[in-house]
Amino acid sequence: MHTESLDPAKALERAASAFIELRPRLFGIAYRMLGSAAEAEDILQEVWLRWQNTDRATIENPSAFLATITTRLSINVAQSAHARRESYIGPWLPEPVDTSFDPALGAERGEALELALLLLLERLTPTERAAYVLREAFVYPYAQIAEILQLSQVNARQLVSRARKRLGAERREPIDKTEHRRLMKVFVAAAQTGDVAALEDLFAADVVSTSDGNGMRGAARFPLLGGDRVARFVAAYAPRFWSGADLTWVEVNGRAGVIVPRPNSAPTLLTIEGSPQGIHHVMWIVSPAKLDAFEQSRFRGRQQI
Structure with missing residues (x-):
């Protein structure tokens, strides 16, 4: 990526290609964090703008960089989402998505995708939710989760463990x-x-x-x-x-x-x-x-x- 300054057009094309390839995963992270496809799309728009304005020659791992930005932006939005939903008229349910063509919605496994579980995830703190989603749906290693959340690996493991216990206590026995x-x-x-x-x-x-x-x-x-x-x-x-x-x-x-x-x-x-x-x-x-x-x-x- 060190040739980007020599050819801006090709550099932008390469940036767009990397973003498009990773987009399903980034959307999957943001959607699971927020329970809203519309908010997830807004997050991805902001991620794309930041990706364009980043000195990409210094980024060794675009996938890790984009996942980090997506997760941190999603945490920020999730922190204000509760207040917005208090003004919602009547009960709030997560925004449904069609998974006919992407059953796992960009994840390595389809965890944290069913509407009922997304509702339970609302009871976690945004950081707990992020740690759980990254680990259980996308199988990120704890070292990377810790880096994304700016925590120690010990704390990252504790967040995932705490989230599992809280969800396990309230989650129904699943059926296929x-x-x-x-x-x-x-x-x-x-x-x-x-x-x-x-x-x-x-x-x-x-x-x-x-x-x-x-x-x-x-x-x-x-x-x-x-x-x-x-x-x-x-x-x-x-x-x-x-x-x-x-x-x-x-x-x-x-x-x-x-x-x-x-x-x-x-x-x-x-x-x-x-x-x-x-x-x-x-x-x-x-x-x-x-x-x-x-x-x-x-x-x-x-x-x-």
């Missing part, structure tokens, strides 16, 4: 993608017919239904708790919500989901969190901004074919 899709299909069938008894049989004892609409009409402003309440809520909407709907099955954060069109209104994106005990969380995405972002992620995926 095949079982999740089966459970999702059975739920949709019961919801379409308004079968309260069948719905209750599907639900775990602590089931909750969350509608993320940011004030949209028809979106519940508070989570609903308990099998009986959630079943009756879902059944009550059966006649007008599902009638004649041409459902589109999609992959949402590595799991099955369905887009339900609604006459004279924005569609709804529906998915669930399941375990061997049944459905623990029914998640309804009604927010137009999040639905638009999901459609954009589907479009980007199709462009990669």
Whole structure:
């Protein structure tokens, strides 16, 4: 890279090539840190600007440099995200992404990608979240995590260990993608017919239904708790919500989901969190901004074919 000063055009082309190659990983880090594809895209715009304005001849490892900038910017944004979400109207859910064409979203493994786990990650400090994401999803060595977070290796290990323990205490026993899709299909069938008894049989004892609409009409402003309440809520909407709907099955954060069109209104994106005990969380995405972002992620995926 020492010839960059001699040929700025080629230097910029090389910089762009390196950035594009690493972009899926950088997006994956920022998205897992923030639970928002829109915020992750904003982070990447800033990373690209900094990369252009950096003396790249001094950078021996572009991948490490870009990952460091992405992580530190994401920590800064995450520190202010909580306050912004307090003004959100109704429950907040992570912004869903289509993973049909990139099941791990740039990571070496798909850890910290499911909506339910992204919600749990919100309970960690930004630095804990960064350490966990870098280690569990991207398998960074502790030495590099320590360098990125400007900590000792001992502290980096402690952060990851603490995050694992906190998440492990609250995380449901996972089911595989095949079982999740089966459970999702059975739920949709019961919801379409308004079968309260069948719905209750599907639900775990602590089931909750969350509608993320940011004030949209028809979106519940508070989570609903308990099998009986959630079943009756879902059944009550059966006649007008599902009638004649041409459902589109999609992959949402590595799991099955369905887009339900609604006459004279924005569609709804529906998915669930399941375990061997049944459905623990029914998640309804009604927010137009999040639905638009999901459609954009589907479009980007199709462009990669």
